[in-house]
Amino acid sequence: MRDTGRDEREMLDAGAVFVCRCEEILLDEIVAAIADGAQSVDDIKRRSRAGMGTCQGIFCVPVIAAMVAQATGVPIDRVAGITARPPVRPVMLEALADLHSDVADEGESTASDEEGL
Amino acid sequence: MTPSVVVVGAGPAGLVAATEAATAGASVTVLDERAEPGGQLRYRVQPVTSGIGSDAERPDRLADRLLDDALAAGVRFRCDATVAGCFAGLELLLIEEGATSRVVADSMIVATGSTDLPYPFAGATLPGVFSGRGMQILLNTHRVRPGRRFAIIGGASDAEELAVDVMLAGGEVVWSGIAPAPFLRAEGADGVRRLAVGSDHYAVDVIAIAVGRQADPALATMAGTPLAFSPDLGGLVPQIDDSLQSPVRGLFVAGDAAGVGSVAAVIAEGRLAGITAAASLGLASNEDVAAVRAAGGPELTWRLGRRTTLEAVTVQPYE
Numbered sequence: 001m002r003d004t005g006r007d008e009r010e011m012l013d014a015g016a017v018f019v020c021r022c023e024e025i026l027l028d029e030i031v032a033a034i035a036d037g038a039q040s041v042d043d044i045k046r047r048s049r050a051g052m053g054t055c056q057g058i059f060c061v062p063v064i065a066a067m068v069a070q071a072t073g074v075p076i077d078r079v080a081g082i083t084a085r086p087p088v089r090p091v092m093l094e095a096l097a098d099l100h101s102d103v104a105d106e107g108e109s110t111a112s113d114e115e116g117l
Numbered sequence: 118m119t120p121s122v123v124v125v126g127a128g129p130a131g132l133v134a135a136t137e138a139a140t141a142g143a144s145v146t147v148l149d150e151r152a153e154p155g156g157q158l159r160y161r162v163q164p165v166t167s168g169i170g171s172d173a174e175r176p177d178r179l180a181d182r183l184l185d186d187a188l189a190a191g192v193r194f195r196c197d198a199t200v201a202g203c204f205a206g207l208e209l210l211l212i213e214e215g216a217t218s219r220v221v222a223d224s225m226i227v228a229t230g231s232t233d234l235p236y237p238f239a240g241a242t243l244p245g246v247f248s249g250r251g252m253q254i255l256l257n258t259h260r261v262r263p264g265r266r267f268a269i270i271g272g273a274s275d276a277e278e279l280a281v282d283v284m285l286a287g288g289e290v291v292w293s294g295i296a297p298a299p300f301l302r303a304e305g306a307d308g309v310r311r312l313a314v315g316s317d318h319y320a321v322d323v324i325a326i327a328v329g330r331q332a333d334p335a336l337a338t339m340a341g342t343p344l345a346f347s348p349d350l351g352g353l354v355p356q357i358d359d360s361l362q363s364p365v366r367g368l369f370v371a372g373d374a375a376g377v378g379s380v381a382a383v384i385a386e387g388r389l390a391g392i393t394a395a396a397s398l399g400l401a402s403n404e405d406v407a408a409v410r411a412a413g414g415p416e417l418t419w420r421l422g423r424r425t426t427l428e429a430v431t432v433q434p435y436e
Binding site for chain 1: 121203221347428
């Protein structure tokens with residue numbers, strides 16, 4: 001989890017349920033977002049940060065989608081998830097800073113395979 | 118120039134997809150984020166079958182066999198290679214040893230597998246609570262048993278398989294079952310010491326959540342493939358046709374990434390994706406594709422049939 005400055009111990013003692021682990025967003029906060037008018041998984045993401053952490057929604061979206069379906073009456077098979085965006089795995093910024101504009105075509109790589117493109 | 122195919126994911130589906138495409142004449146590279154090809158076959162230990170009429174065999178032996186087939190067909194592998202994104206024109210952002218590069222190919226097969234479904238309950242972020250497949254990796258790949266007394270949450274095959282793995286590793290399964298999340302609570306000061314199920318308390322030091330898996334098609338989605346909801350295939354899955362082809366030109370999805378299934382099902386699907394990709398590059402005929410589809414058996418037919426009725430849910434492509 002990222003350091004959100006929240007006291008996890010205190011929240012656990014109070015019986016808190018974490019729906020989004022990466023951003024430490026609680027079940028109660030999702031419920032509150034829906035009560036405030038959120039109608040979709042994306043609405044809840046933008047209000048709460050749920051789904052914006054390192055796992056990019058893998059852990060929380062199925063649960064939030066089910067809560068949206070229950071709250072809005074929209075069938076679960078009509079509830080969209082969140083937009084998939086890069087990176088799908090954590091990337092160090094220094095690695096991205098080194099990215100140059102060359103694009104390797106796998107079809108041209110046979111001869112230079114030893115060099116790892 | 119030989120047409121190129123990139124396969125993302127070296128699990129059972131990715132390995133056979135690569136072999137099919139390479140055998141048909143494509144230049145095939147498999148990218149995988151782990152150190153060794155094989156995917157789920159490297160961290161599962163109980164016997165699996167690879168298809169109709171095949172005897173059950175140890176997953177790692179099956180992985181070795183599928184890997185040998187791929188190498189014999191001329192497939193190239195890049196392991197410890199994480200694909201972090203997919204952009205317009207099927208351009209992949211690749212990370213190897215902390216360095217990034219960009220890769221394109223004429224065709225791409227997404228075989229990125231699945232992730233464990235969440236089951237949030239009170240105390241589920243305490244040290245000692247694991248996901249089911251994470252626990253299998255810890256026990257079977259790293260040979261680490263993080264405790265002695267286990268509770269396993271889940272009521273289907275994933276939970277049953279994990280219970281056997283725990284016992285094989287010398288652990289004790291104190292409680293296993295499924296209960297509504299509000300009735301569950303993990304307790305302990307600095308790690309799991311008890312699991313409360315309603316008014317019952319069980320003294321445990323590990324809790325594993327094995328309630329099922331979901332497809333992980335993020336790269337295909339990012340490239341513009343719509344998602345659709347299928348309870349039979351584990352929830353949100355890519356909307357692809359019955360040849361596993363995405364509406365995005367040159368993109369295919371196979372295996373658990375296209376909807377969770379058995380090892381035999383994902384192997385049958387991997388073969389189909391590989392030969393379809395080859396056909397789209399002019400390296401195989403429609404008859405070749407039909408033959409591979411027919412050889413896939415009833416589970417493949419059932420899975421492909423599920424896809425024909427899926428209706429896309431709104432998804433905003435990455436721009």
